[in-house]
Amino acid sequence: MISERKRLTLTVNGKNVTAEVDPRMTLAEFLREELDLIGTKVGCNRGECGSCTVVLNGRAVYSCSMLAVEAGGKNVLTVEGLAENGELHPLQEAFIEHDALQCGYCTPGMLMSLTALLMENTQPTEEDIRTAVAGNACRCGCFPNIIRATMAAARKLHDNSEQAKHER
Amino acid sequence: MNDKKLLVKGTVPPPLERELSIVGKPIDRLDGPEKATGKARYSGDLKFTGLLYGKILHCPHPRARILRLDTSRAEALPGVKAILTKDNTAGWSTYWYEIPEPAFAEVLTHEGQEVAAIAAEDVPAAQKAAELIEVEYEVLTPMIDPEQVLSSPPPPLVADEVYPGRELYDRKPFVLQRGDTTKGFEEADVIIEDTYLTPTQYHSTIQTRACIASWDGQCLTIWDAAQGVWNSKLAFAKSLDLDADNVRVIIEYLGGGFGSKGWSQRISYYAAKLSMLTGKPVRMERTRSEEFLLHPHRYECKIQLKIGARKNGKITAIYERALLNVGTAVGKPNYNPNRIIWQTSNLYDCDNTYLVQIGVFTNLQTIGPLRAPFNMPSIYCLETHIDRVAEAVGMDPLDFRLKNYKTHASTHMKPELMEQVMKIPWSNKQLDKCMQQATQSIGWENREAIRRSSDGPKKRGIGMASFIAHQAGGKLPNKAFADVDIHPDGAIHLRIGVVDIGAGQKTIFAMIAAEQLGVRVEDIHVIYGDTEGTRYGPACHSSRVTAEMGPPVLQAAAEARQKLFALAAPILGVDGTRLESNDGKIYVKSDPEKSLSFAEVCKHIDPENPVHGSGSRDSNPDSPLFSSFGAQAAEVEVDTETGEVTIIRMTAAHDFGRAINPKLCISQIIGGIEIGVGYALSEEGVYDAKSGKMLNPNFHQYRLPTSMDMPPIEAYLIESRDPYFAFDARGGAEVTNAPTPAAIANAIHHAIGIWFNELPITPDKILEAIRAKKAER
Numbered sequence: 001m002i003s004e005r006k007r008l009t010l011t012v013n014g015k016n017v018t019a020e021v022d023p024r025m026t027l028a029e030f031l032r033e034e035l036d037l038i039g040t041k042v043g044c045n046r047g048e049c050g051s052c053t054v055v056l057n058g059r060a061v062y063s064c065s066m067l068a069v070e071a072g073g074k075n076v077l078t079v080e081g082l083a084e085n086g087e088l089h090p091l092q093e094a095f096i097e098h099d100a101l102q103c104g105y106c107t108p109g110m111l112m113s114l115t116a117l118l119m120e121n122t123q124p125t126e127e128d129i130r131t132a133v134a135g136n137a138c139r140c141g142c143f144p145n146i147i148r149a150t151m152a153a154a155r156k157l158h159d160n161s162e163q164a165k166h167e168r
Numbered sequence: 169m170n171d172k173k174l175l176v177k178g179t180v181p182p183p184l185e186r187e188l189s190i191v192g193k194p195i196d197r198l199d200g201p202e203k204a205t206g207k208a209r210y211s212g213d214l215k216f217t218g219l220l221y222g223k224i225l226h227c228p229h230p231r232a233r234i235l236r237l238d239t240s241r242a243e244a245l246p247g248v249k250a251i252l253t254k255d256n257t258a259g260w261s262t263y264w265y266e267i268p269e270p271a272f273a274e275v276l277t278h279e280g281q282e283v284a285a286i287a288a289e290d291v292p293a294a295q296k297a298a299e300l301i302e303v304e305y306e307v308l309t310p311m312i313d314p315e316q317v318l319s320s321p322p323p324p325l326v327a328d329e330v331y332p333g334r335e336l337y338d339r340k341p342f343v344l345q346r347g348d349t350t351k352g353f354e355e356a357d358v359i360i361e362d363t364y365l366t367p368t369q370y371h372s373t374i375q376t377r378a379c380i381a382s383w384d385g386q387c388l389t390i391w392d393a394a395q396g397v398w399n400s401k402l403a404f405a406k407s408l409d410l411d412a413d414n415v416r417v418i419i420e421y422l423g424g425g426f427g428s429k430g431w432s433q434r435i436s437y438y439a440a441k442l443s444m445l446t447g448k449p450v451r452m453e454r455t456r457s458e459e460f461l462l463h464p465h466r467y468e469c470k471i472q473l474k475i476g477a478r479k480n481g482k483i484t485a486i487y488e489r490a491l492l493n494v495g496t497a498v499g500k501p502n503y504n505p506n507r508i509i510w511q512t513s514n515l516y517d518c519d520n521t522y523l524v525q526i527g528v529f530t531n532l533q534t535i536g537p538l539r540a541p542f543n544m545p546s547i548y549c550l551e552t553h554i555d556r557v558a559e560a561v562g563m564d565p566l567d568f569r570l571k572n573y574k575t576h577a578s579t580h581m582k583p584e585l586m587e588q589v590m591k592i593p594w595s596n597k598q599l600d601k602c603m604q605q606a607t608q609s610i611g612w613e614n615r616e617a618i619r620r621s622s623d624g625p626k627k628r629g630i631g632m633a634s635f636i637a638h639q640a641g642g643k644l645p646n647k648a649f650a651d652v653d654i655h656p657d658g659a660i661h662l663r664i665g666v667v668d669i670g671a672g673q674k675t676i677f678a679m680i681a682a683e684q685l686g687v688r689v690e691d692i693h694v695i696y697g698d699t700e701g702t703r704y705g706p707a708c709h710s711s712r713v714t715a716e717m718g719p720p721v722l723q724a725a726a727e728a729r730q731k732l733f734a735l736a737a738p739i740l741g742v743d744g745t746r747l748e749s750n751d752g753k754i755y756v757k758s759d760p761e762k763s764l765s766f767a768e769v770c771k772h773i774d775p776e777n778p779v780h781g782s783g784s785r786d787s788n789p790d791s792p793l794f795s796s797f798g799a800q801a802a803e804v805e806v807d808t809e810t811g812e813v814t815i816i817r818m819t820a821a822h823d824f825g826r827a828i829n830p831k832l833c834i835s836q837i838i839g840g841i842e843i844g845v846g847y848a849l850s851e852e853g854v855y856d857a858k859s860g861k862m863l864n865p866n867f868h869q870y871r872l873p874t875s876m877d878m879p880p881i882e883a884y885l886i887e888s889r890d891p892y893f894a895f896d897a898r899g900g901a902e903v904t905n906a907p908t909p910a911a912i913a914n915a916i917h918h919a920i921g922i923w924f925n926e927l928p929i930t931p932d933k934i935l936e937a938i939r940a941k942k943a944e945r
Binding site: 032036037038039040041043044045046048049051078079080082083088092095096097099101102103104105106107108111129130131133134135136137138139140141142143144145146147 | 210375
């Protein structure tokens with residue numbers, strides 16, 4: 001019944017990871033069970049709720065709906081990789097400040113969908129933000145606050161990068 | 169505040185004489201960083217060595233009898249450690265809202281009911297074992313449609329077909345009557361009558377239930393996903409015949425509840441029993457479809473309303489018949505036989521009412537509380553109907569509501585009082601201000617101009633609705649305790665046996681304690697979500713936790729502060745009564761320069777005998793009545809070519825007493841509106857009419873509102889005094905969804921001139937109604 005394990009090498013949150021995995025294992029299971037990156041949640045396990053969203057090579061993906069082996073050679077960013085040197089990412093700070101989370105269960109997936117958005121669009125409109133999290137369910141009803149938080153984080157990131165340009 | 173009214177036992181703390189420095193401030197929730205970094209570990213995220221994994225075999229039929237059950241092939245599967253069925257658990261009951269239910273039954277009364285629970289070394293083995301269990305069912309014709317069930321003879325109550333509470337409530341009308349409705353309707357110039365249908369609704373917490381139970385030979389520890397630790401602990405002890413002191417329940421983080429996790433549910437009992445059998449920790453986690461099938465969903469209702477009014481807008485009579493499909497509901501606490509009509513009795517001033525509520529037990533899954541369980545169907549129907557009556561007498565809907573404004577309650581909430589006609593004051597009521605705020609902010613005066621301005625296929629309209637909700641708990645066992653300890657190193661521990669459901673309970677109780685002590689919020693270490701180290705606290709449901717736990721937290725903190733003052737007094741050379749504290753300092757009221765830091769005073773605490781403050785909640789008095797109120801308004805755009813409804817924006821004004829943390833209160837209003845938007849426009853359980861099976865147990869076909877559906881929301885807190893509660897915080901977060909569906913439906917009517925008496929108002933219903941209206945012309 002147990003299939004032959006496959007060797008998997010990928011980058012997770014900037015670190016090289018090599019593991020032997022069951023080829024039936026999803027990326028979400030691999031992150032949670034093998035790497036203990038439990039920030040990635042599994043709310044439906046069929047690509048409907050978005051709580052398992054991670055950023056894969058710059059794009060937001062449902063990690064419950066792809067196999068771990070499919071992520072071989074790729075670059076995965078999870079919620080645990082957002083803060084750098086103990087400093088929260090501006091999106092995380094804005095989520096806290098604007099109370100864009102309540103129970104917090106959808107939050108990691110929400111943050112990763114928005115991280116992918118901000119990677120390719122530094123000045124998103126409200127519509128861009130709505131579209132970016134259209135596949136992330138939140139039952140506590142945080143969407144209005146999520147939109148406000150993301151606008152604020154985008155402004156901050158943009159200001160930071162403008163400032164960095166000047167300093168160069 | 170007049171603290172004599174504060175609902176605590178024993179010494180009522182004296183009021184703070186200084187300005188508040190923490191309560192009322194919109195501070196960030198304390199657990200934000202853990203949640204935003206993914207560090208927060210929910211029950212399903214915990215890791216254990218030697219863990220066994222559980223799976224459940226569910227009955228695929230809504231009503232069936234087990235004729236043969238054979239687990240031998242499953243037991244022989246390598247890795248399978250234990251299997252529970254009716255055959256080896258006879259007489260074992262699990263509990264839901266204190267009502268015993270058979271852990272495994274022979275006659276199954278709803279789809280998904282548990283037939284077997286398996287513990288195995290890994291998930292595939294447990295899953296395979298479930299497939300290997302052989303069950304032969306006699307499939308019985310399910311009872312699904314309540315009106316049909318009501319007109320058929322009841323099924324025989326055989327000993328093995330258990331509907332707990334059925335003999336008490338099934339098909340029994342509950343009536344609230346006052347005055348003479350015949351006379352009232354005779355006096356009316358207009359009478360509007362219609363029947364409304366409201367759907368089932370599912371909590372859809374993003375976290376599915378997950379628990380780990382671990383038995384060490386003497387003590388049982390359960391890391392669960394439930395809204396209460398203490399209610400669950402006591403129920404586990406009763407079910408498993410354990411000393412309550414040997415049961416510990418831990419719930420640090422909870423991924424949403426909305427009522428579905430009010431108490432621990434069956435999977436946790438199975439995990440516990442399996443751990444006790446195997447001696448190993450057992451993990452159970454539900455899949456999304458299992459969540460749908462076993463959710464104690466919001467019941468569907470058929471509500472007939474008849475309201476008469478004079479030309480001047482005065483309501484003369486109300487008749488209501490509410491028929492509830494309560495599925496295999498358990499007993500009274502879940503069913504609450506008067507709670508639909510309670511709202512009608514108490515929202516509008518009317519001398520002549522005849523209100524009847526009937527619950528019918530069926531095989532349509534299980535029902536239970538879902539955020540404003542009763543208010544949602546009741547208020548949607550009533551508040552839509554009120555707009556219709558206002559239209560019929562030619563009055564503005566806001567003016568009509570103010571004209572029939574109720575200044576006192578007529579129906580109590582206490583079971584022994586509820587059938588009496590009473591005249592009870594409310595502790596406070598700001599509904600008129602809420603209605604004025606919500607309508608003013610939506611631009612009520614431009615209502616007609618906005619409607620007329622849309623002459624293309626997209627029509628705009630504005631609508632409003634108001635509501636009342638029973639508030640402040642008072643449910644059994646109606647007690648709450650809080651403890652504050654202060655140690656020589658300056659550590660302050662607040663110990664409360666409640667769960668933070670995501671509404672910010674950890675934060676607000678830290679704020680109440682910090683304000684009373686005069687320290688910063690971050691100085692308080694909150695011990696919560698654990699039965700160890702805490703005393704009894706209410707579960708986080710019925711919007712009761714702030715109302716029930718706030719007063720004892722205030723009392724405990726005040727007592728601890730007074731003990732610290734006694735230590736500081738000799739050092740400062742004054743009497744303790746002359747001291748005050750704020751921002752981490754204890755100082756002489758008349759000379760604030762004479763002060764000591766908390767840390768300095770704490771050094772004088774006897775390490776063997778830390779400073780302790782204790783708080784205990786008193787019961788609610790019979791009078792006044794505690795209710796929370798609110799009003800919402802919506803501007804919508806209806807595309808008459810596609811039937812699509814877009815909510816342009818919403819306004820909401822709510823009366824909670826006062827907010828401990830306005831930021832968190834506003835979030836609760838926004839969250840309530842989301843569930844209201846779903847109930848109004850997209851959410852409904854769909855069932856096969858013949859087999860009674862659910863057809864949409866997933867998020868693809870059960871449509872939650874998404875980021876694309878949620879409007880911008882302007883939310884207001886209409887604050888006022890309510891000295892029965894800590895800093896006037898009566899609470900009311902749960903019920904903020906109550907007026908949303910009617911506000912939206914009334915706006916849709918305003919836009920296109922069509923009333924909808926069936927939720928959700930989906931595009932197909934809108935297009936059909938537009939076609940029918942055109943055909944009439």
